[in-house]
Amino acid sequence: MSNKVNLSVNIAGIAMKNPVMVASGTFGYGPEYADLVDLNQLGAIVVKGICLNPTTGNPTPRTAEVASGLLNAIGLPGPGVDGFVSKYMPFLRQHDVPVIVNIWGKTIEEYAEVARRFDQVDGIAGLEVNVSCPNVKEGSALFGTDLDMFRRVVEAIRAATRLPIIPKLAPNVADIAAFARAAESCGADAISLINSFPAMAVNIKTRKPKLANITGGLSGPAIRPVAVRLVWQAAQAVNIPVIGMGGISRLDDALEFFFVGADAIALGTVNFTNPAAALTLVRDLEKYLAGIQVSSLSEIVGTVTT
Numbered sequence: 001m002s003n004k005v006n007l008s009v010n011i012a013g014i015a016m017k018n019p020v021m022v023a024s025g026t027f028g029y030g031p032e033y034a035d036l037v038d039l040n041q042l043g044a045i046v047v048k049g050i051c052l053n054p055t056t057g058n059p060t061p062r063t064a065e066v067a068s069g070l071l072n073a074i075g076l077p078g079p080g081v082d083g084f085v086s087k088y089m090p091f092l093r094q095h096d097v098p099v100i101v102n103i104w105g106k107t108i109e110e111y112a113e114v115a116r117r118f119d120q121v122d123g124i125a126g127l128e129v130n131v132s133c134p135n136v137k138e139g140s141a142l143f144g145t146d147l148d149m150f151r152r153v154v155e156a157i158r159a160a161t162r163l164p165i166i167p168k169l170a171p172n173v174a175d176i177a178a179f180a181r182a183a184e185s186c187g188a189d190a191i192s193l194i195n196s197f198p199a200m201a202v203n204i205k206t207r208k209p210k211l212a213n214i215t216g217g218l219s220g221p222a223i224r225p226v227a228v229r230l231v232w233q234a235a236q237a238v239n240i241p242v243i244g245m246g247g248i249s250r251l252d253d254a255l256e257f258f259f260v261g262a263d264a265i266a267l268g269t270v271n272f273t274n275p276a277a278a279l280t281l282v283r284d285l286e287k288y289l290a291g292i293q294v295s296s297l298s299e300i301v302g303t304v305t306t
């Protein structure tokens with residue numbers, strides 16, 4: 001029965017064998033996990049965020065475990081566009097899996113320049129746009145929480161590349177639907193959400209923050225109900241595909257996201273403790289759909305009854 005289930009999806013014009021992706025920053029650039037996971041069986045790989053030039057990230061400690069979650073302020077270290085293309089693309093091109101590059105910048109112009117450079121690179125399926133960073137030119141407001149700046153960054157990237165673009169919405173906004181609609185109207189091909197949630201933890205013996213950066217992003221099971229709510233609200237607001245993430249470890253978690261309208265999902269923090277989680281989920285999803293006699297994933301997407 002299971003061979004009748006069609007798990008393939010098309011997200012933002014990117015053909016994927018299944019809807020299970022790995023989230024940016026939790027799967028390196030691919031090679032780090034290649035001995036542990038058959039990369040070709042993933043729906044897509046989203047690589048760690050890349051900006052124009054090499055970056056070193058934040059001082060340590062950069063991570064702290066909290067109840068049902070992880071707090072991180074890694075600070076986006078990376079090889080820059082040229083370093084990524086020369087060091088990792090030859091490896092990634094040998095695989096039969098869509099590569100989505102997560103991009104970020106310190107200014108709108110930098111985002112556009114990164115997108116323009118990737119437009120010329122073979123083997124890249126699309127760009128996910130991390131907007132949870134400050135605009136260093138314009139008062140340090142986050143691109144992802146200021147609607148006007150968000151629009152401008154999506155428009156600038158749209159004008160700079162023919163690649164599919166997937167803005168990754170920040171969770172700490174009052175009206176997620178407004179950001180989802182803005183992404184769609186500025187030419188995004190899909191949206192993804194959620195990025196980690198701004199948070200803080202304190203060591204009660206030293207009375208110091210547990211992260212050198214003081215605050216960081218909360219991820220893992222702790223944020224899942226927040227993510228499900230935001231995906232539900234965003235999915236109702238747009239017609240473009242929605243990629244849901246936030247605390248997904250297993251089939252039951254993923255189903256919540258599909259039911260509220262996610263067309264695909266990504267696993268993040270769980271990759272650190274169980275690198276096989278995404279592929280286990282693919283098999284479990286196939287069995288589940290066969291068990292309820294559904295032949296294609298789209299039949300269950302958005303079927304929550306409220």
Ligand SMILES: Cc1cc2nc3c(=O)[nH]c(=O)nc-3n(C[C@H](O)[C@H](O)[C@H](O)COP(=O)(O)O)c2cc1C
Pocket residue numbers: 023024025026048049070072074076102129130168194195196218219220221223245246247248266267268269270
């Ligand atoms: C250590 C770490 C690094 C991350 N780096 C990035 C990044 O570079 N770009 C980005 O858009 N999101 C980044 N994220 C956010 C994840 O891609 C994901 O949106 C978030 O963790 C929620 O999913 P999860 O709860 O399954 O981890 C990072 C998350 C973690 C835990």
